[in-house]
Amino acid sequence: MKNVMSNKFVITLYTLPALLLILVLIYIPITLSGYYGLMDWDGIGEMKFIGLENYVTLVQDKVFWTSTWHSFQLAIFSAASLLLYLGISLVLASKIKGSDLLRKIYLIPMLLSSVAIAQLWMKIFDPNNGMANKLLEMFGMENTPLWLADPNIALYSIFIPVIWQYAGFYILIYYAALKNVPDEVIEAAKIDGANALQIAFRIKLPLISGVFKVTIMLAVVGSLKYFDLIYVMTGGGPNGASEVMASYMYKEAFKLNNFGYGSAIGFGLLVICLVMTWLTSKLTKSNDDVQF
Amino acid sequence: MKKKAFTTLLSLALMGGLVLGGCSSSGKSEDSSKSNSDKTVVKMMHLWPEGSAKAQYTIVDDIIKTYEKEHPDIDIQTEILANEQYKEKIKVLSASNELPDIGITWAAGYMKPFVEGNMFTPLDDIAQEDKFVAGTLDAFSVDEKPYALPLELNIAPVYYNKEIFKKYDLEVPKTYDEFLKVVKTLADKGVTPITLGNKDRWTGSMWYMYLADRIGGPETLNKAINRTGSFEDPALVKAAEEISKLVDMDAFVKGFNGLSNDEAKGYFMNEQAAMYIMGTWELPNYTTSPDVDQKFKDKVGYFKFPTYEGGKGNIDSFVGGPGVALFVSEQSKVKDEAKEFVSYLVEEWGKRSVVEAGVIPATTVDTTGSDLAQMYIDILNDLGKATNITLYADVQMSAGVADVHLNQIQALFGGQSSPKEFTKKQEEALASEK
Numbered sequence: 270m271k272n273v274m275s276n277k278f279v280i281t282l283y284t285l286p287a288l289l290l291i292l293v294l295i296y297i298p299i300t301l302s303g304y305y306g307l308m309d310w311d312g313i314g315e316m317k318f319i320g321l322e323n324y325v326t327l328v329q330d331k332v333f334w335t336s337t338w339h340s341f342q343l344a345i346f347s348a349a350s351l352l353l354y355l356g357i358s359l360v361l362a363s364k365i366k367g368s369d370l371l372r373k374i375y376l377i378p379m380l381l382s383s384v385a386i387a388q389l390w391m392k393i394f395d396p397n398n399g400m401a402n403k404l405l406e407m408f409g410m411e412n413t414p415l416w417l418a419d420p421n422i423a424l425y426s427i428f429i430p431v432i433w434q435y436a437g438f439y440i441l442i443y444y445a446a447l448k449n450v451p452d453e454v455i456e457a458a459k460i461d462g463a464n465a466l467q468i469a470f471r472i473k474l475p476l477i478s479g480v481f482k483v484t485i486m487l488a489v490v491g492s493l494k495y496f497d498l499i500y501v502m503t504g505g506g507p508n509g510a511s512e513v514m515a516s517y518m519y520k521e522a523f524k525l526n527n528f529g530y531g532s533a534i535g536f537g538l539l540v541i542c543l544v545m546t547w548l549t550s551k552l553t554k555s556n557d558d559v560q561f
Numbered sequence: 562m563k564k565k566a567f568t569t570l571l572s573l574a575l576m577g578g579l580v581l582g583g584c585s586s587s588g589k590s591e592d593s594s595k596s597n598s599d600k601t602v603v604k605m606m607h608l609w610p611e612g613s614a615k616a617q618y619t620i621v622d623d624i625i626k627t628y629e630k631e632h633p634d635i636d637i638q639t640e641i642l643a644n645e646q647y648k649e650k651i652k653v654l655s656a657s658n659e660l661p662d663i664g665i666t667w668a669a670g671y672m673k674p675f676v677e678g679n680m681f682t683p684l685d686d687i688a689q690e691d692k693f694v695a696g697t698l699d700a701f702s703v704d705e706k707p708y709a710l711p712l713e714l715n716i717a718p719v720y721y722n723k724e725i726f727k728k729y730d731l732e733v734p735k736t737y738d739e740f741l742k743v744v745k746t747l748a749d750k751g752v753t754p755i756t757l758g759n760k761d762r763w764t765g766s767m768w769y770m771y772l773a774d775r776i777g778g779p780e781t782l783n784k785a786i787n788r789t790g791s792f793e794d795p796a797l798v799k800a801a802e803e804i805s806k807l808v809d810m811d812a813f814v815k816g817f818n819g820l821s822n823d824e825a826k827g828y829f830m831n832e833q834a835a836m837y838i839m840g841t842w843e844l845p846n847y848t849t850s851p852d853v854d855q856k857f858k859d860k861v862g863y864f865k866f867p868t869y870e871g872g873k874g875n876i877d878s879f880v881g882g883p884g885v886a887l888f889v890s891e892q893s894k895v896k897d898e899a900k901e902f903v904s905y906l907v908e909e910w911g912k913r914s915v916v917e918a919g920v921i922p923a924t925t926v927d928t929t930g931s932d933l934a935q936m937y938i939d940i941l942n943d944l945g946k947a948t949n950i951t952l953y954a955d956v957q958m959s960a961g962v963a964d965v966h967l968n969q970i971q972a973l974f975g976g977q978s979s980p981k982e983f984t985k986k987q988e989e990a991l992a993s994e995k
Contacts, residue, residue, distance in 0.1 A: 395824070396816025397753075397833070418760075418819030420977060506760060507818040508972040525960045 299539065306533035311526045323533035333534065336505075336512040337541065339424055343431070343513065344492035344545070348485055350432045351439060355481070358443035359469050372444060379437035387501035390430040391417070394502075417503050420510035427498055427511060434498070435491075439484055446480040447473055482553040489549050493542050514538045600636040603899050605663040607639060608647040608885070616918035624909045628902060635898055655680050660890040662899040666709050668700040668883055669956050670963065675888075681708040682891045687904040692911075696950035697883045697923040710907045711923035712914070713884030715840040716950060717767050718863040718940065720847065725752060725835040733862075735876075737775065737803075737869045744812045747835055755807075756834035757817040757974075758825030762967035763955050765817075765974050767838050768807075770880045770954055771866040772800035778873030779949040785991065786957045792988035796873075801980030804973055818975045830857065838866075840881065841940055845919050848934035863936065865943065878949040882956055883923050915941070958991075965990035 273279050306323050308316040327333055357375070361368045378386065393400045394416035402413040416426045450473050458468050474481075496515035499505065505512035505520060512520075518538060522531025605625075609617035618641070625637045640661065642650055647665070654660050660680060666672050675681050683706040690698060694714055701709040721733070726743075729750060734740035747754040759765040773782045777796025784790030785797060807813065814820065814828055822839075829837040830846070830853070846853050847861040868876045887906065889899045911924030915937060926941050933941075955963040969986050972978035978986065 391824075394819070396819065397814065397828075415816040416819060418816035418975070420818075420975060423819070503819065504760065506762075506968075506971060507975050508968050508977060520964075525964055527961075 299536075302532040302539075303536045304532075305529055306536050308529040308532075310529040316529070319529070323530050324537075326530065327533050327537055332509060332512065333514070333517060333537070335509065336514050336517040339511065340493050340495065340513045340515075342424065343428065343495055344489045346428050347431070347435070347488040347492045350435075351481070351484055351488055353432070354436060354439040355443055355474075357436075358440050358447055359473065361440070362444055362447035362473075363465070372440070375440050376437035378434050379441075381434075383434070383497035384501055386430055386434055387498050390498075391502055394426060417511075418507060420507050423503055423507060424511040427502055430498055430502075431495070435488075439488075442480060442484060443477070446477040450476050478555075482550075485553060486546060486549050490542055490546055493545060494538060514541070600634055601895055601898055603635060603637045603663065603895055603902060604661040605637055605639050605902075606647070606651070606661040607641055607665050608644050610641050610643050613643060614918075617914075617920065620910060620913050620917055621906070624906055627909075628905055635902070637902065658892055660892060662890055662893040662895055663903060664888055664890070665712075665885045666701075666888045667885060668711075669952060670959055671956075672701060672709065672888075673703070673959075676703045676708050679891055681888045682893070682896060682900075683708055684710060684889060684900065684903070687900050689904075692908070692924050694923055694925055694944055694950065695947055696952070700883050700952045700956075701886050709886035709888040710903060711883035711886040712907065712910055712920075714881065714921050714923040714944070714950075715842055715884060716879040716881030716940070716944065716947070717771075717838050717840050718879075718943075719836055719838050719866055720829065720843070720861055720863045721836045722829070722832055722834075722860050723862050724860045725832065733864045734867045737867050737872075740867045741810070743835075744807065744810055748811045753814045753828060753834040754812045755836045755838075756814045756825045756828035757838075758820045758822035759813075759817045759971060759974055760820055760824075761822045762970055763953060764822050764825070764838075765804075765970045766954055766967060767880050769800060769804055769970060769973070770951060771838070772803050772869070773797055774878055774880065774949075774951055775866065775869040775874040776800050776803070776872040779878050779951050781873075782951065782954065783957070785988075786954065788991065792991055793984045798980050798984050801973055801983045805976070805980055808974055808976065813974070818971055832857070832860070841921055844934075844936060844940065848936050849919060861936075863940070875948060877943070877946050878951065879944075879947055880953065881950050882952045884920075886923075959994065962987075962990045962994055 305316075307318060307320060309319045309322075310316040361372055381389075396402055396413065396415050396418060399416075401416065405413045414422060417423050454472060454476070455468055458472055463471065494515050495513055496519070499511055499513055499516050500519065503511045505516040514534065515538065518531050518534040521527045521534060607621060608614075609621060611618045621639075625639065629635060629637060651660070651664060651666075655675060655678070666675065666681070672681070685706045688698060688707045688710060693711065697711045697714055698707050701707050701711055725731075725747070726733070729746055729752070731743050731746060732739070734743050744754040757764055757768070770782060773796065776799050777794060781790060781794050781796050785792040785794060814825060814834055817825065826837070826839070826843075828834040847858050865876050865879075868874070887903050889896060889903060893899055907924060911922040911926060914920040914922045915926055915933060919937075921937075921941065921944070925945050955967055958966055966987055969978055969983050973980065973983040
């Protein structure tokens, strides 16, 4: 076995399928989209090479920067909501009654497809017959909000289902990590007289900090390229109020037939994601990784 | 990793299936072309598959069979694809100069690249203008020459709920002032006067276009778009001001900017709103559709958009647009035969499409002696009298400008753009295009 694995040829052979797939499905399309970004192309006719013009337009494009800001708001918001998920997992992981059932309930939204979630929440947000406004009316509110129709709150209205959608995923990750904290450490702390809060903050949280860092990265990058709920619920509207980078890219490329410019936006999105990934890993880096 | 590879493999297999499926269908049509070598073969592509559009399919199929009987030397071969695939395939075929002799196209903005690329042949020699409803041929004309003959036509009347009108003692408005009174009465009583799904944006555009038409006459908006006029024309600003006024009166359903057309339609169908502007493709819902309660159908009526006092437009002008049309390829080797069949098909289609498929043809229809639902007869009569049909603004414009127009419609209705800004932004977009 050892012999086989040290054979360079065999290593190449075994990794070749994966390498080919990743090249064909990921790296080549990325390079191509960067290349298309140099073209004036409507997706059907002939391509015309226009150099960096698309990228120059991109840097000066106000709509692009507004959508970027929207994406960043979502990223900040998702990162903050991680704390909420963490709190819930801490409660669930301590042996309370019914935590098994609750965990399953939190996981359900993850099993629904995004489009189904979007449809569900569009019904909830319906300004006249929707559940949200009916509830508010029940409490005596008169000027109930317009939710998705109001450009000032449309984006934030979509954040609500986004938290709801991803709750199960992050709670599951945290729950698993918390369950991995060895019992001996906690028992030792108890013998030393630590209370539940101290155990949570001084022992459990530091021990799962590695997982926490990974989830921050996932949340930030996931938010930056977020597309589905926004596309179905508002399509980026009203009047661009909830446009994010990915929905803007889609609109330019497929609705307005600017494939060249759409590719340039896609490439810009990639660069921003890479920078943010590097930045988050840099910011959350610490040398005192705990071993247990 | 194993799992991932497996899913990739699966999706590759799926993709392979798609590719193979695509091959097999095109292979079939080539086989059949060999068998009739002594006849003149005219190839035609259309988008009504037997499965999903049986009524249309049968009409076309019948027409072809009769035509072939009358012209034994002609063999018409059809290739049928559903809407989206059809659009894809036409693009690919035109890129490789292999368009069928006869095919189907959409109006103005969609058709323009094909005409500019010299793909379609002008049909001015077979187009008989008096047979078509006024304005429909124009939508398929470039430089005064028609490049396709329209088959379908939709106009947008104002549908209203007779019962709600009766309950509040309201009359069908003939003038815009009467219309405003209707809106005010309903709004004061807490009834939603108009339902509008402005998330889709073209829906609000219809309201704006009607006002622009009634105030400035049909030419003003068209001229602004084709650049012989300006979008900052006082009539167009005035129309935008009227929209803001309507919004301030709470004329439209709450949250209209977040509702899709289908959601907005629900308010009308559930009798939560009194009025609704939509294309005549909605007619089956108010007449023949078995899924809708007869009681509701009896309550629905329609009226023409009221006239504006001092405005230049008249009540018989409609906002609307033709659906699909037939083109003849410039590359075709059997142009004359193809043209002859096209004019035959358009005529026969006009006789049968309403009765058999509920599709209003672009040719004028003789309704005497048919057992159509009354609402169809009324609409068809109004169409016969129509002085003008203004094509949907977003269809007239190129994709980029249309997006500005539609966004500005949403902003105007939502109050983020003032009427002045609304017209200015569109003027800028139109001006910068040339």
